[in-house]
Amino acid sequence: MTRVLRVKDLEVCFATTEGTVQVLDGVSFDIRKGEVLGVVGESGCGKSVTALSTLGLLGSKGKITNGEITLYQDDGEVELSKLDPSGPMIRKIRGKEISMIFQEPMTSFSPVYTIGNQIMEVIRHHQGLSKKAAREAAVEMLGKVRIPHPEQRIDAYPHQLSGGMRQRAMIAMALSCRPRILIADEPTTALDVTIQAQILRLMRQLKDEMDTSIMLITHNLGVIGEMADRVVVMYMGRIVESLPVKRLFEESLHPYTQALLTSLPVLGSKKRNERKRLASIKGMVPDISRVPPGCPFHPRCDRFMDGLCNVHKPRPVQISPDHEVSCLLYSEVAKDAG
Amino acid sequence: MLNYIVKRTLLMIPTLIFISILSFFLIQLPPGDYLTNYIANKEASGGSVNLAEVEALRQRYGLDRPFHTQYVRWITGVLKGDFGYSFEWNRPVNELIWERLGLTVSVSTLTLLFTWIVAFPIGVYSATHQYSIGDYVFTTVGFMGLAIPNFMLALILMWLGHRYFGLSVGGLFSPEYAEAPWSLAKLLDLAKHALIPMIVIGTSGTASLIRTLRANLLDEIQKPYVTTAKSKGLKDTWILFKYPVRVALIPFISTVGWTLPQLISGETIVAVVLNLPTTGPLLLRSLQSQDMYLAGSFILMLSVLTLVGTFISDILLAWVDPRIRYS
């Protein structure tokens, strides 16, 4: 499959009142055409920052200090990380080539305009359609996301819609220019569980229909299991493991990934002796400004090797063509020492 | 929307009744009445009083009747357009208040516009350039504006005008226009004279508006919908004005409601210092001399003006904020 986006060695720093803090450290991954890439991790691990840096939306405090983000279009490549974040080039990408939906469907729409106004705006901006044509396109999109009576709902204000409907409208807006990539940042976290499943199914259908790739950011491994083709696991601004979802539950290698998996409740195990106490990862995520030396996970890892993990920064190790892990257990350094 | 307006209008009626009672109660508060005062003053200065005439006035206005009788008599008159009689000026109140009220409304409205025009760009600038030098300068000036009593600002500006520009500041008209009928030239003359009062009355309002707008806009700029708008590929200035500024404008518009009483208040006292032919000086005198119908009518009409202002601002608010309109 062809690549649509490549992120390579991405480093991002934020300026705070007490100095700069590095929040992404050497993040690399690809997104292929038509696939769903899941990005998992606890809050604060850099998932959202990765997404925002793709669109140049880090704000005045954040800065890409190293690495490349490349978008592959039909007629060539664009180096997104080199574009002026407030310039016209990146604005042509946003909403047209790459668009984004957010966690809070309530606050992601402006409360004072109708959703139609906000959807038509992006259509007219990128496609230069007339008001009438844009309205028709918006109605069509609202129909595609299964909003009933789209020709009436287009004139509704966000507060007049339910949470699920708002998120559908958000998806309609994001997909209205048929982007190559849709970045979904915790798209279902704020919704009821029953609605979550509907929205996820809708996203899958529309992805196939429009041949869009999705970068799905979530802390919910269940969502990943349902939606994603491949998964990237992040911890404290680094990618610790990446592998196909099919293999995630059986073949993951990194202690952090395994710990995440054991903290998932397993449904359907009826026999009493099969029920286990849910595992939790010991300790707390340290402050990002005080990243532990060596492997950042070592203070919480139950396979911690003294003298190695707290000294050497693990490098990604290729396990199989689609599976990489950054852990000293599997690297040359460990083998040498062992 | 129509429903809302009707509901809001009906709500005003009890308030109006209360205001009329309060106004009348206030002017009844001082012991005695204008006539006892008048007699005391005459006798103190050795003049003679025509007791029969005094008695006739007292009879005519029922000054010896209980409060509610007097109130009903007054308010039925007001509803018919008769605001009573000014003892001090020996003229019906009607002849005295309208022109002055008109000028008060003009000066207050002009000031409100002035306040908005000045506060809007400064507020937006301060919020978008937070902690820049300009922001600090405006914040400091704003704090000063809130702290200087406006009569003192009037005095200082008058003094500066007198000292450095040789201007005689004060009044709303040049002598040659004061009694002239309304014309374009008189209007221009008014505009020229209204500048200083506008600055004086508007300063504290402008300062608080800037602070409100800045704080609101800073809040709004961080809202997720701004990020959404950015992710759509729109231009930054377009986004700023279409999205956060639009929401931050809601409290801005609602300020008509609370700045209008403030402006009318400020206007009253500044008018005394700057000697403006508006309600202030006349209200002050009528209160001091217990010229009850005149004072009462002024207080009533000023309160009504404020109510109307609040009403307009509520309607505007419902118009700009769909969340109110549809709730």
Next chain:
Amino acid sequence: MSAETPLRTSTAEIQADNLDVASQWRLMWLKFKRHRLAVISAVVLVIVYSVGLFAEFLAPNDPHENNRRVVHAPPQRIRFIGEDGFSLRPFVYGYKSEVDPYTLRRSYVPDPDQVNYLKFFVKGHPYKFLGLWETDIHLFGVEDGTFFPLGTDRLGRCVFSRIVYGTRVSTSIGLIGVFLSLLLGIIIGGFSGYYGGIVDTLVQRLIEFLRSVPTIPLWMALSAALPRNWTPIQVYMGITVILSFIGWTGLARVVRSKFLALREEDFVMAANLLGASRLRIIFRHMVPSFMSHIIASVTLSIPSMILGETSLSFLGLGLRAPVISWGVLLQEAQNVRTIALTPWLLAPGFMVIITILAFNFVGDGLRDAADPYVR
């Protein structure tokens, strides 16, 4: 969208660790301390109120004493350098009166022949220190001649001493007025917010009504109604009550909204379940939890009280001579002519500005410090 911006850094974290055990008041103080302007302003307020408290001791002259020979005299500059060169002891020149040959206006100029040295703890007019014992010692002044650091008014009274005395009245009226407003505000707003329903609706209508009446005309009408034959103390109390007549509405709103929010909180529910009485819940559990907000709002509402007194007295409807307040003093500066000739009569106005600025800064600092979510 949750941008995962790590704003917490190591030092803040270490502080935060210590803060875990700090009480609410200590937390407020720690945050307030970081607001430098607010701290400076707090010091200014302490000074202003001390001036009010020790007015007799600090004023070099009797504020009621007329000096017919030096009417409308300009301020006497405190000098270190005279005709004999530098002197470590500060001194002032006495006045020499001159008559302008054209306008025939009398004016006063410094007279280098009269050198009066300033001294600490000089004897002056007698007074009772803090109302406790009789003394005639003043912090500073001159032994011979005159010392008018801010000039004199139309009766030749010392403007500086009058401002010092006026501080007591003007600043205390703010405090007492705010205290009355607060009392009304907490009681009315608290019950309105706690009981809700019809009580709440009625109180809200009342507050809206009072706020829709323009303040100054209302104040004017009310104070015009104060009987002319009242003693200064009665007038003082009357004006204070009038000022709090409007002031309580703002505080009642703050209290009410806090009550509405707190009523839903778990700890209030818990107290309810434990069978605590309503009054106990209000005063033991609810009031302490928003006390810090109340203090901030109170600080921010004192300026309007001071401005109100000043404005009313300036119009001649508030306090009246012989009472001395900043507003009464500013009455002397009613028109441009007076200000052009004797600009020093505006000096009380600067005290008003400084005090109000200080209250605003302190109030802002307190408000930020009281908010547990602002870092």
